[in-house]
Amino acid sequence: MKILVLGSGVVGVASAYYLARQGHEVTVVDRQPSPAMETSYGNAGxxxxxxxxxxxxxxxxxxxxxxxxxxxxxxxxxxxxxxxxxxxxxxxxxxxxxxxxxxxxxxxxxxxxxxxxxxxxxxxxxxxxxxxxxxxxxxxxxxxxxxxxxxxxxxxxxxxxxxxxxxxxxxxxxxxxxxxxxxxxxxxxxxxxxxxTGDCHLFTNRLADYCREQLGVEFRFNTAIQRIRRQGDRIEGVMTSAGEMTADAYVVCLGSYSPSLVKDLDLHLPIxxxxxxxxxxxxxxxxxxxxxxxxxxxxxxxxxxxxxxxxxxxxxxxxxxxxxxxxxxxxxxxxxxxxxxxxxxxxxxxxxxxxxxxxTPDSTPIIGGTKYSNLWLNTGHGTLGWTMSCGSGQLLADLVAGHQPAIDPDGLDIRRYAA
Missing domain, CATH: 3.30.9.10 (D-Amino Acid Oxidase, subunit A, domain 2)
Incomplete structure (x- = not known):
């Protein structure tokens, strides 16, 4: 499956790693010139x-x-x-x-x-x-x-x-x-x-290097993500400063900027x-x-x-x-x-x-699918993005592939905010 990961912070790169390990063709897109240049750059370690x-x-x-x-x-x-x-x-x-x-x-x-x-x-x-x-x-x-x-x-x-x-x-x-x-x-x-403990910026960059060199993950930096194009209950593409990018599935890992990207899809993320x-x-x-x-x-x-x-x-x-x-x-x-x-x-x-x-209001990340069959969320980790990045990346990869995850995903996706 061809998968587009939006965001190259620690959660986005970890998601790309686990998706690529399962054999998917993964591309990561980010407006920054390199991984982990925003929230993942100078966290508490x-x-x-x-x-x-x-x-x-x-x-x-x-x-x-x-x-x-x-x-x-x-x-x-x-x-x-x-x-x-x-x-x-x-x-x-x-x-x-x-x-x-x-x-x-x-x-x-x-x-x-x-x-x-x-x-x-x-x-x-x-x-x-x-x-x-x-x-x-x-x-x-x-x-x-x-x-x-x-x-x-x-x-x-x-x-x-x-x-x-x-x-x-x-x-x-x-x-x-x-x-x-x-x-x-x-x-x-x-x-x-x-x-x-450790340096999250260093971790993310070295993991990105491994993804690129060992797993064939493509990184598209200096590329602004502008909007998502939908058709019915599916996502058809992502409009960027480098043109439209298409895939079989899309994963939003944009942290605090996730809500503004998906609001036109009638998805309301309380982040x-x-x-x-x-x-x-x-x-x-x-x-x-x-x-x-x-x-x-x-x-x-x-x-x-x-x-x-x-x-x-x-x-x-x-x-x-x-x-x-x-x-x-x-x-x-x-x-x-x-x-x-x-x-x-x-x-x-x-x-x-x-x-x-x-x-998020309950401090719990949002991990899982949406009402769009090929749009997935891995975002809203608050102060614990690095702490939860590998677990949420593996969980997300299993859900995308339809595999039985190692932990119960109940209560982790966007549906808990449906009320």
Whole structure:
């Protein structure tokens, strides 16, 4: 089958890899000059299968009001007359119940845990390296109330068979020795030993090279995707700046830009761009730097170790498609990395970046078919695009081919929003 994949971020390239492995003739199209130049470029660097949790959680509406008046809050909302933003926020707040949280977290962990097996197998098959480490993730708690609240998440992790350990102050220093240099800051942590880290941009580019060289995947860069042409219940072609492209099947992997492409097809994707920021900091003291990924639960900031760099990612900002770099957001993530690892890196020399995470109201990606028989979606992964990319790519490839997938796809496609 000839398949056209729209988008060359980590989800698009992973989809192309799994589709090509099944023998399909795959072409990837993107407006950028190379893979992973937008949201996949400067993400937090964590491949956090066990940390897959919905943003929509009990208590978030009340916290959101509080965060409006805090300088270093994890969520910021830029006031604007934007009905799409208002609708997204209402849908997200409707998912902030204990019942919806449990359903959504199970769906997310289902995809993420499958993705763990898929990325491990992918590394074995391709041999690609991307400054990766398999040393786990440590969620850090500054307050006893956070330790008490994590019990609900631990129950879901137990149900899904995810290894985890609740650690005291001494134990978190054994996992991340540099934390001994900041005594008294944290009361404990949740360790997920099977989580991973690495450079997503490097991963995506090396996987794209493998797809091109070993699997015959064609990449069409510097090609703007303009609109999709339909006929009845089928897609007939995609209009681009290089002319019309046709295939037997089409896969939309355009992240935050997916809704605008398919809206003329009467498909309404509840995906909103949630702006995130990151710093890439050169390491100056290995002993004072993280060895894997830590997540500061209070500020929702992740700090990940590459070979000679530290990636610091955080802040969720609702600001539509605005990509301006705000210094006050830089101040927040700079403050956190200096507070947790004050001697590890030279923050003054950091690269500052921002990108748009394609968030759904329930934080669960949209993977599967549509009312058009040859149009497929693999989008809306929010902050967990890289974490879920391999699992969702393999799942998507199996669904396109009509194979029995290894995990239950129920609740993952667009039909969950039919109401």
């Amino acid at each position: 964590q491949v956090s299968f066990g940390f897959s949790s919905p943003w929509a959680a009990p208590g978030i509406p009340q916290k959101a009001v509080k965060w409006m008046f805090q300088e270093h809050a994890p969520l910021k909302i830029q006031p604007r007359l934007d009905p799409t933003m208002a609708r997204f926020m209402m849908q997200m707040f409707n998912n902030c119940t204990a019942e919806r949280y449990a359903i959504n977290k199970e769906r997310m962990v289902r995809v993420a845990e499958y993705s763990r097996a898929c990325i491990n197998a992918l590394r074995d098959e391709t041999g690609i390296r991307y400054e990766d480490r398999q040393r786990g993730l440590l969620q850090l708690f500054r307050y006893d109330s956070q330790v008490e609240a994590v019990g609900k998440d631990m129950k879901v992790l137990e149900q899904c068979g995810v290894r985890h350990h609740l650690l005291n102050t001494d134990e978190i220093q054994q996992v991340e020795p540099a934390l001994a240099r900041v005594p008294g800051k944290f009361v404990g942590g949740l360790h997920l030993p099977d989580d991973q 909103y761009p949630v702006k995130g920021y990151s710093l890439t900091v050169p390491v100056i003291d290995d002993g004072g730097a993280p060895q894997s990924t830590v997540m500061d639960e209070t500020f929702k900031v992740a700090i990940s170790r590459f070979d000679n760099r530290i990636r610091v990612g955080g802040t969720a900002e609702l600001a539509s498609y605005d990509l301006s770099l705000l210094e006050k957001r830089r101040a927040t993530i700079s403050m956190v990395v200096r507070d947790v690892f004050p001697e590890g890196g030279d923050v003054a020399q950091a690269e500052f970046w921002t990108g748009l995470r394609p968030m």
